Amino acid sequence: MPNQPQRVITLSVPSLGDAIALGVKPIATIVYFDEPPPYLVEHLDSIQILGKEEQPSLEKIVALKPDLIIGIQYSTEPIYSQLAQIAPTVADDWEGYPSWRSHFDFVADALGKTDLAQEVWSRYDQRIESLKTALGKSQQNLEVSFVHTCCGTIDLDLSNSFNGSILADAGLRRPPAQAVPIDGGIVKLSEERLMDIDGDVLFVATDGFEAAETIAELKQNPLWQQLRAVQNDRVYSVNYPTWRGGNPLAADGVIDDLFKYLVKDAQPA
Structure with missing residues (x-):
């Protein structure tokens, strides 16, 4: 090498x-x-x-x-x-x-670049600490849900996924169905189990036109209107390849979104 x-x-x-x-x-x-x-x-x-x-x-x-x-x-x-x-x-x-x-x-x-890698992780840790401070105790009690769709399926990223690990580092709770680890960190969602995405806040990511149509159809399900995030107008669209990016640059993007949507009047650190 x-x-x-x-x-x-x-x-x-x-x-x-x-x-x-x-x-x-x-x-x-x-x-x-x-x-x-x-x-x-x-x-x-x-x-x-x-x-x-x-x-x-x-x-x-x-x-x-x-x-x-x-x-x-x-x-x-x-x-x-x-x-x-x-x-x-x-x-x-x-x-x-x-x-x-x-x-x-x-x-x-x-x-x-192992020495530089330590600096990258240190910066990630600093950003997470800044986010936790900005969230405060009240916001950290939020139950944060994430659903995404691509290639004909609707999926949930669980606690050991890329974005799931970032949410966990920030001390944010997940709905019970998402607060578990599984091989690969992802599970398919059936329309019958739509309440598995219930939470105080719901982030939604779509990959492509067909995926956007899939979410639009999902919103026609009567259970959609029963979701707390829907009732409280706290459903946010986020970028699919960022929230599933699997690298520190993408992690920065996820943290930016958490500042933007969860921390009122706060600028990302």
């Missing part, structure tokens, strides 16, 4: 965000989204896109002459031998978004 890699390619969005948070701008990446999330917009202008999801262009990777390729095991395994012939390739044993913290440390180690 190169000591100070200069031409890094990332083959997952969490790896991309991790590298940027560590001061390393990859030369190319794959993406999962059509529209870049706000936290990545300013960084993507000079990064080449190799494809979407798990279909990177090997021809483009060869032409770019990387000195390090970083990915996650389940998506790189089918082409690992080909990637390894192009450049040193490391793939983390990603276990879903509950492993976002360990994946960041994995990327930091691969890039030789």
Whole structure:
């Protein structure tokens, strides 16, 4: 592995965000989204896109002459031998978004940036403490729900998910059905169990036009009007790839939203 890699390619969005948070701008990446999330917009202008999801262009990777390729095991395994012939390739044993913290440390180690990683975590901890102080005891008693839809399903991120762990760090409670850990940190929601998203505050994220239609249909369910957040006008739309970003840059975006919607007249720290 190169000591100070200069031409890094990332083959997952969490790896991309991790590298940027560590001061390393990859030369190319794959993406999962059509529209870049706000936290990545300013960084993507000079990064080449190799494809979407798990279909990177090997021809483009060869032409770019990387000195390090970083990915996650389940998506790189089918082409690992080909990637390894192009450049040193490391793939983390990603276990879903509950492993976002360990994946960041994995990327930091691969890039030789472990000292800087400690600074990134320190800044995250400082922001969480600022949020907790701004929330105060009364707001920390809020029950915060999060539902998202993509690819034809309606899903809940649980307590050990990416955003779930941030909410937990901030001391915010979750509805009982969301306050549990599960492998992968995500569970599908059936319309019959709509009350599982009941809470004082409801954050909703949609990925694409069809997903927005799915939520619109969900709102026609008679149970929707029984939700406390609906009755109290505390349903907020948030950016899907940010709240499911799985890296410190996305975590900043989630914390910004929590300041914006939960802390009255407070500016994000």
